[in-house]
Amino acid sequence: GENVEQHPSTLSVQEGDSAVIKCTYSDSASNYFPWYKQELGKRPQLIIDIRSNVGEKKDQRIAVTLNKTAKHFSLHITETQPEDSAVYFCAASISGGSYIPTFGRGTSLIVHP
Amino acid sequence: DAGVIQSPRHEVTEMGQEVTLRCKPISGHNSLFWYRQTMMRGLELLIYFNNNVPIDDSGMPEDRFSAKMPNASFSTLKIQPSEPRDSAVYFCASSGPQRAGGFNGYTFGSGTRLTVV
Numbered sequence: 001g002e003n004v005e006q007h008p009s010t011l012s013v014q015e016g017d018s019a020v021i022k023c024t025y026s027d028s029a030s031n032y033f034p035w036y037k038q039e040l041g042k043r044p045q046l047i048i049d050i051r052s053n054v055g056e057k058k059d060q061r062i063a064v065t066l067n068k069t070a071k072h073f074s075l076h077i078t079e080t081q082p083e084d085s086a087v088y089f090c091a092a093s094i095s096g097g098s099y100i101p102t103f104g105r106g107t108s109l110i111v112h113p
Numbered sequence: 114d115a116g117v118i119q120s121p122r123h124e125v126t127e128m129g130q131e132v133t134l135r136c137k138p139i140s141g142h143n144s145l146f147w148y149r150q151t152m153m154r155g156l157e158l159l160i161y162f163n164n165n166v167p168i169d170d171s172g173m174p175e176d177r178f179s180a181k182m183p184n185a186s187f188s189t190l191k192i193q194p195s196e197p198r199d200s201a202v203y204f205c206a207s208s209g210p211q212r213a214g215g216f217n218g219y220t221f222g223s224g225t226r227l228t229v230v
Contacts, residue, residue, distance in 0.1 A: 034219070043204060043221040044156075089156065099144065099208050099219060100169075105155040 002027040004092050006104025014112050019080050021107045023090035024072040030092040033066060033073050034101065038087045048075070051095070080111045117222035119205050125228045131193040134225045137186055138207030142218065147180055147190050148204040150224075156204075162188065195229045202226050 003026040013019050025033075031052035036044035050057045050064045050073065057064050061080075066073040073092075077084055087108050091101035118137040126132050138145050146161040160170040162182045170180070177196070182188040192199055208219040 036221075043223050045221070046219070100146075100158075100161060101219065103156045103158075 002030060002092055002102040004090060004102045004104045006090050006107060008107060009105065010108045010110070012110045012112065013080055015080060015082060017080055019077045019084070019109055019111075021075045021088055021090070021109070022072060023074070023092075023104050024070075025092040025102075026071065027092070027094070028068075028071065029094050032093045032095045032099075033064070034091050034093075035064060035075050036089040036091065036103075038089065038106075040086070044089055077109075080109075082111050082113050085109055085111045117205055117207050117220050119203075119222035119225050121225060122223065123226045123228075125230065126195055128196055128229055129194045130229075131191065132195045132199075132227060132229075134190040134203050134205075134227070136188045136190070136205030136207075136222060138188070138205070139209070139218065139220060140186070142207035142209045142220075143185070144208045145182060145188050146206040146208075147188070148206065148221075149174075150202045150204060159190070192227075195227075197229045200227055200229050 004023055006023045011019055034049035035047050037047045038044040048059050048062055048064050050066050052068055055066055061078050063076045087106045089106050090104040093099055093101040117139055120135045144163050147159040149157045149159055159172045160180045161168055165182045178192055180190045202224045204224045205222040
């Protein structure tokens with residue numbers, strides 16, 4: 001089955017800095033890669049996703065990149081703000097049929113004011 | 114749409130007692146997932162249903178855990194007897210049918226925080 005590794009487990013940055021979270025996956029058939037943000041005491045919520053037919057996607061201060069050859073994808077947050085502090089999860093899945101995402105272990109991002 | 118609805122939000126119970134967690138998926142969604150989240154293990158998939166049928170329960174930790182989905186709008190996760198190590202946040206998620214190139218609406222509920230003392 002699919003295996004998703006996520007690094008780092010904890011990331012501490014100063015407000016205004018950039019943050020990068022990296023994930024690798026094992027199943028070359030995976031073609032859909034969502035990212036979830038979980039604020040303290042709340043549910044994980046989708047913030048951005050990327051499909052295997054594109055290499056990069058951007059939405060304001062967040063962007064995702066995908067390298068299918070190397071089987072890794074990354075989340076980039078620029079100009080971090082304290083409200084970006086949360087746990088971020090990456091996931092990999094195969095679209096078509098039953099959608100069953102495999103999640104990484106999560107990265108706790110702390111943005112210091 | 115009210116989203117995925119879980120109840121209760123918090124549950125405190127004594128060791129040995131039966132605990133039942135409830136989930137109402139988004140209307141029209143045909144897949145339902147139960148997860149357990151702890152600091153040690155992260156987000157673990159326990160079981161998932163497709164069209165009310167359990168497809169994969171390999172993540173269910175022990176026979177003390179059971180899940181049912183009697184209809185498309187309701188699912189339960191039961192722990193009997195409960196133990197302190199079952200303390201965690203339990204999330205339910207649902208998703209709709211796969212659409213070519215489209216997002217299937219995979220959404221988490223707000224979770225149930227279970228404490229077994």
